[in-house]
Amino acid sequence: MEPAVGKHSFLRNVLVRLLLFGVFIVIIRFAYVITITGESCNVGDFCFFSSPEAINVAVTGSSAGALAVRSSAEVTTPEHHASKDWINGVRFYSSVFQDFIAGGYLSPAAKSLCVDTPIGMEVFALKEIGVVDAVGISKKALKPLVKSGEGHQIPFGNNTFDFVFSGNGGLERSVKPSEFVSEIARTLKPEGFAAFHVKARDSYSFNSFVDLFKFCCKVVKFNDIQGFDDSLMPEIREIIVKKIGYRNIDSDSVTDLNRDKKCSVAGYKRESVKNAEPLIEEEPLKPWITLKKNVKNIKYLSSMVDISFKNRYVYVDVGARSYGSSIGSWFKKQYPKQNKTFDVYAIEADKTFHQEYVMKKGVTLLPYAAWVRNESLVFEINNDPGDKNKEKIGRGMGRIRSLESQGGDGGGGVEKIQGFDFADWLKNTVTMNDFVVMKMDVEGTEFDLIPRLFETGAICLVDEIFLECHYNRWQRCCPGERSPKYEKTYDQCLQLFNSLRQSGVLVHQWF
Structure with missing residues (x-):
């Protein structure tokens, strides 16, 4: 009997080892598929999970209806496809797409694309309501519903799709919104529709x-709907556009503006002026205190509206002086940027401050004086009487003047500098689709620059201005005496502020 027992033990050991080896192979394969490829697979790929196509989701009704999830007897259901979020999401998007069909913006035969759909929920919903020729793109592929691609670089040819959908605030979150829009317009067929779900509603x-x-499309419908996920987008603005043409995106509003110098500030920008802080109507006896305190009352545009749908974000500091004067001490730290990255331009003619900008990342220095044309200028080096901070803040600057008005290159208390046409530079640097914030502290030259911005139409490119207006104000050092540096009065400054606001430009009193 002993030999028979030994033979059975040997066979049992062999079978156990074979079983363990088989389990080991399965684990290795599973780890490879999930960890290395990072994609779903079908049964033929030797996966534990079935593909989303193996799930049958039945949706009834044009709005939120009953939803049942059934899996094939041969395969199991992916965990997230059986989750409450997945079910609610599919129900929600199925209802949305059925409404699009009812409105004539989508048809079962439409070749469709869903942009930025990580798990393919929107694609799955399209297929379930009968739009079978649908695909999604996301940074990471998830076969068979989602291919690798991004909104600003769609991996399909021109005029490919009849319908494009971008949900979950994809356009708002894009760091390249102009390219995102351009790619959708490129891949959308003429007369095709694109629908967007966004958060912003102002x-x-x-x-x-x-x-x-x-440049390509017109809005044909927009409405507000409730989202299905309160933590992400509880309220949604749904916008549908139709492709009616296509022109190169480089042929933008700046070209149009250079062709037609006149402009009118857009009505939606004028609305922000109504909500701005009131101007200080009465001349302050201690402006160095009153104007500084007024900064706390400023209602920033970016704290009143959503600025997500802008192509670039630009801050222009005209008369920047040192980096810490306003860029480092105020704009970088205090201005509400909505997590946007701004391109910063520092315009400063005084070479005393140029060196400190060399190592500042994200700041472009223009070592010239902002002026109404390109020409050589002079400015006076003259501090206010009693200025004890002269060494700390640099030299005081008087009114910029042309060489001709000085009868030569000056001498004594003046210095020769180069001026440039600021309005022309602005029109060639930013576009209507950019969000442009400007701070202007130009020692009285604002009375030349602001009219020039209106004359050329460049004022329409600016969203918000922080303006220090220079006038013959009362001096801190000498009670009862006004500054001899400037000829303008406080009333003239107030007129300048009022004219800007009446034209629809959001301007704040700066110090």
Whole structure:
């Protein structure tokens, strides 16, 4: 009997080892598929999970209806496809797409694309309601519903799709919104429709959205709906555009503006002026205190509206002086940027401050004086009487003047500098689709620059201005005496502020 027992033990050991080896192979394969490829697979790929196509989701009704999930007997259901979020999401998007079909924006035969759909929920919903020729793209592929691709670089040819959908605020979150829009317009067929779900619902953001599409499309419908996920997008603005043409995005509003010098500030920008802090009507006896305190009352545009649908974000500091004067001490630290990265331009003619900008990342220095044309200038080096901070803040600057008005290159208390046409530079640097914030502290030259901005139409490119107006104000050092540096009065400054606001430009009193 002993030999028989030994033979059975040997066979049992062999079978156990074979079984363990088989389990080991399965684990290795599973780890490879999930960890290395990072994609779903079908049964033929030797996966534990079935593909989403193996799931049958039945949706009834044009709005939220009953949803049942059934899996094939041969395979199991992916965990997230059986989750409450997945079910609610599919129900929600199925209802949305059925409404699009009812409205004539989508048809079962439409070749469709869903942009930025990580798990393919929107694609799955399209297929379930009968739009079978649908695909999604996301940074990471998830076969068979989602291919690798991004909104600003769609991996399909021109005029490929009849319908494009971008949900979950994809356009708002894009760091390249202009390219995102351009790619959708490129891949959308003429007369095709694109639908967007976004968070922003104020007039400024809506019109900024419309401006992004002016080169190709027109808005045909927008409405507000409730989202299915309160933590992500509880309230949604749904916007549908139709492709009516296509022109190179480089042929933008700046070219149009250079062709037609006149402009009118957009109505949606004018609305922000109504909500701005009131101007200080009465001349302050201690302006160095009153104006500084007034900064706390400023209602920043970016705290009142959503600025997501802008192509670039630009801050222009005209008369920047040292980096710490306003860029480092105020704009970088205090201005509400909505997590946007701004391109910063520092315009400063005084070479005393140029060296400190060399190592500042993200700041472009223009070592010239902002002026009404390109020409050589002089400015006076003259501090206010009693200025004890002369060494700390640098030299005081008087009114910029042309060489001709000085009868030569000056001498004594003046210095020769180069001026440039600021309005022309602005029109060639930013576009209507950019969000432009400007601070201007130019020692009285604002009375030349502001009219020039209106004359050329460049004022329409600016969203918000922080303006220090220079006048013959009362001096801190000498009670009862006004500054001899400037000829303008406080009333003239107030007129300048009022004229800007009446024209629809959001301007704040600066110090």
